[in-house]
Amino acid sequence: MTKIAPDPSFTVSSLPPEISTKLQQHVEGEILVDGASRGRYATDASIYQQFPVAVLVPKSAEDIEVALEVANESGIPVLPRGGGTSQCGQTTGAALVVDNSKHFRKILSSDLSDPDQATVEVEPGMVLDHLNAHLKSHGLWYPVDVSTAAQATIGGMAGNNSCGSRSIAYGNMVHNVLGINAWLADGELANFGPYSESMGRAKALGDYVKHLVDDLKPEIDAHWPKVMRRVAGYNLDVFHPQSELPYTLDNSVNLAHLLVGSEGTLAYFKSLTLRLARLPKHKVLGVVNFTSFYQAMDSAQHIVKLGPTAVELVDRTMIDLSRNNPAFRKTIETALVDAQAKTVDAILLVEFSGDEHAPLLQKLQDLDALMSDLGLPGSVVMMPDAAMQKNLWEVRKAGLNIMMSLKGDGKPVSFIEDCAVPLEHLADYTQALTEVFSKHGTRGTWYAHASVGTLHVRPILDMRRDGGLKMRAIAEEAAELVRKYKGAFSGEHGDGLCRGEWISWQFGPKITEALAKIKTQFDPQGLLNPGKIVNPPKMDDSAYFRYPPSYQVITVQPKLDWSAWNVQNNPVTEAVTAAGTGGDPAQGLAKAIEMCNNNGHCRKFDADVMCPSYRITRNEKDLTRGRANTLRLAISGQITNTSDTPPAHLPLATQAVKEVMDLCVSCKGCKRECPTGVDMAKMKIEYLAQYKERFGHTLRDRLVAHLPNYAPIIARIPGLPALMNLRNHIPLFAKIQEWLTGISAQRSLPVWKSKHFWNQAPLPFASPEELAKHDKRVVLFADTFNAYFENENLQAALALLQKSGYAVHVAQPQKGQEEQKPFCCGRTYLASGMVSEAKSRLSALINHLATYANEGIAIVGLEPSCLFTLRDEALTMDLGEAAQVVSKHAQLLEEFLASEYKANRFAPNFKESAQPILVHGHCHQKAFAAVSPALELLKLIPNANPQLIESSCCGMAGSFGYEVEHIEASKQMAELSLLPRIRKESNAIVVADGTSCRHQIADGASREAVHIAKVLESHLAS
Ligand SMILES: Cc1cc2nc3c(=O)[nH]c(=O)nc-3n(C[C@H](O)[C@H](O)[C@H](O)COP(=O)(O)OP(=O)(O)OC[C@H]3O[C@@H](n4cnc5c(N)ncnc54)[C@H](O)[C@@H]3O)c2cc1C
């Protein structure tokens, strides 16, 4: 096989055919060679981008062995990857990237019998949270609690020598890894563990390093940072300990520690043995309030002497951000000594934990006494309550998210965000660095690990313009400070492309040379993640930037209004320019796509929604991040495929984009849960509009989109509804329909009715004039689905409102037109990419509703996807002031009633429920935080005990679950948690507001779910 030298720039060509063939023939997993797939693996959470030669998603250990064999034969390097959440470009490289996160996530063995000696052996793709979820019932955990715990894999954490918030108590990865079984570059497996027990290749390599270190001791003494948070280079100090916290309990040498922090450059981890810790039974929090940031930093060195498990900083910017956010105001105020005072400059969250509560309370008293001694009496808010603590930690996390969601090309850039300095210098260091920022026309928000002198800070830089220059200047000045205070330049996030060049600065030439020798000894051909730690590029080499100065966006006229993203920002004040002035050739669409900073938060499996497609496939392409990256590459012309070249103005109309959008169910989970608010559901509308413009609409598109048009016609023709319903009873009809339209024969369709909401006389709707006479009044929006297929929901809502004393007007077009074109929110058109039709339908509805909204009257709807179109998409369709006012008044029935209840205007008398109630929130309901009002109302029903089903999307998602090519994916989404929970509670009433959700529940669990309107109305006592 011919050897090739991969091009380190991001324009590298893909895998040579003979290598591709060999891989395809010999591996069980997936080989991804197309430009879009490679592009999705070209970035991590850093500012860098390098296209891999190809991507392997291995299914077996043999697949990885083949990859190493091919590397040895061809010279193409191998780059192991976990969640790809590194901040310094560690996982970007012109290599064969191997993604362990999909299939290598098993616990291989464990010894949990003695909690104090407990260990576990895991595969490298195991995610930290998933491991800890398993350990919880044993009263144990793996205590390296990185912020990315829901995404970070154990292999990646070991690769980076990651550190958590509680490292002061538990140490970093290097302190908690007991052994690593790894492939060396030539494919041989070696066991790295206690040096005294080592054998074979591992022992030989250990001996080699020991020999080097023996000669280097004076250099190490002189140059090695003595702080615990030093993660740069290789851990030579295994043989000459330097860390504040010894790597092993007995000061012995463990060769696995040489591999920890090696960033995939020395060996490929096959399995890792970890030391576990007892889960503390109790935690208390003391929140120290400071009127001076300097004082806060200066106090950290004294506070740590009390033995806390965490000391975390939240600075004034974050306090203010939280104060200004209605969702967080109350919580942040609980942390302030004087909730109203605006003088707090910083707070330190000081956590103590242990098995007994009383000693921890004493610790809080000690903290209070200490602060008095330091001249700050009464500055501690004591939080012994677990729920309050949890809320405050959430606010700390959310503050960072708000900071990261700054719009415009200037972004908070991570490159000196984890320098670690000894605590006695923390105050001077942070003050001096703040001055450096100011000198360079920017500023940073400080947060995180005060306990170990590692404060995170990201100055705002525009990498497309002068960001590279400023980055170097700031890094150089920061480095001088780090040297002055004898700290570590790389204290948490590793070296990667960003800090590699600083290794020689930190350690001097002799140690740097030794690192290169170690690399050569382990990996003579340079096959494992080259360019990291040894022979790194310059941090500001723009050839490696994701947004180099040459980055360009294709001119596009989007269908929706994205101008809110088309802005620039002031790096000091963070003020943004007027909407539409950002200079985006795609009118803001590109800048909205570019909001994805690759932090990988969407790779999660917790109780929230994002991202259902990834949850079922674990494919990068089915992830919000994968989609955003694909859109970014497409809109900036970086995916070139000669057999699929779209017209210049439709860059998203390609098979590559179609492939990633295929399983996006437009649930809006990302809109709410992505830290930067990437709104893929809205982006999917743009893609669909472009794609359908290029390739045309299918029959199915038209059937779905025009449903609101033909529903009244079908309902009106005698006998036709019954005829249509035959499809649900005669399998042949369903099969023919599937063949003609692609609507799955496995699904029943909504049942047509000749008697529907609009033709059930008399309709006791209040006229606008009658409405004007009432104090309690409301406008009800009857959507197509509830009006024509489930009119009992609208009837129930009407009855509930009227019995509760409301005058109800139901929005209807002019008399005589209602049978032809009832009002419609346009949702079905948007789902088919027919934006102008959606706009015309929505415009008629909004113009009608605006009359009432202008009077301050609530517009109430039942179907979440329809109602929230008024709150969301309608605002981006150029519908003017009317859309704004309607959006402010549009509410789900439960939102309206819950607020009326709080205002003492709705006082229902509910009778007892005979059954408990389970609630499934529609995705859009969750996206707009409209589930809690439902629970609040249901709690008013005696004995109902409503429980929220912790589920992602139900998988039906409008027409998605009916589509023949998606039915299996749809069922898998429902089976993730929704259907199993419903089956488990066979006696419960299941409440679901979404018509599709109800359908999925009926199909999958054979249970009839009901709209909340029916539950509330049927429980009215009188
Ligand atoms: C918002 C945010 C917050 C963060 N917070 C923290 C934090 O609190 N503490 C912290 O330490 N870091 C933090 N990080 C950085 C990052 O999340 C961590 O370093 C994390 O542990 C990386 O895990 P991963 O699975 O994504 O690894 P990846 O990024 O995929 O890989 C990391 C390194 O490990 C190597 N590697 C992966 N698998 C193997 C293997 N099988 N064999 C050999 N090498 C391998 C890779 O080549 C790479 O060099 C944060 C990042 C972000 C975006």
Ligand code: SF4
């Ligand atoms: S889509 Fe959002 S959550 Fe996912 S990686 Fe991008 S910014 Fe992070």
Ligand code: SF4
């Ligand atoms: S809209 Fe839903 S399915 Fe689509 S990317 Fe966002 S979270 Fe994933």
